[in-house]
Amino acid sequence: MFLHINLHVKGNYPYKEDMKSMPPMGPGTNNECINCGICAKHCPMNAINFENVKEVDINKCKRYPTNAKAINHEAFKKVASMLVAKFNENRCEPELFI
Template sequence: MVAAIAEHSIVRNLAAGRPDKSDEEELKKFSEEIKAKFENGEINTELMPKGNIPYKEWKGSALKPEANENCVECGLCAQKCPVGAIPMDNPKTVDKDVCMACMRCIKVCPIGARVLDETMKAGLVDKLTTMCTERKENELMI
């Protein structure tokens, strides 16, 4: 198992440009270590991720992208939504119970018509900026 650092999907300035060349080199080394452990039969099949047990239950995210008045209903967001939360026949809507807040719809919208509530986004930016001021490193957990 590898924890790899990448640019945040909402707060794009956090880990911007990651993975970078240093990350790529480190991840390549990780892959070589993993391959060697597989070949030597050393992989622990009962791997437990690091962290505080019991882990916090995931209850979803309140940040759900919505279409604004600029939406032309092209349907690209619906086509690209990995969980089908945006219906093809009405792409201006989103099933907030299904949406996993991956922000792919925002990224793929050709006219920027998928957006987040600005107040909620500002709160998230403040929280994450405080937590993520230092460079985080990739981690191999085997």
């Protein structure tokens, strides 16, 4: 036997907007790079070409531990700005739903 209960959950429906597909993007190498190859040697995703460390497989890349590489793609900057604007404006205290 099923019990039917009308339940009201606070918030705005739909709870998530449809995420638009973003183009593949990865970091570019800036002038801090000295072509030493240490990043390629230690990259756990093997995303950096050993023969040309400035060449990165953006489908494998996750993050860089130093500032020698950075994502400068315009779509990335737009999404980052949107996230800061959207989630930095109103602090909502957590609520308990039982």
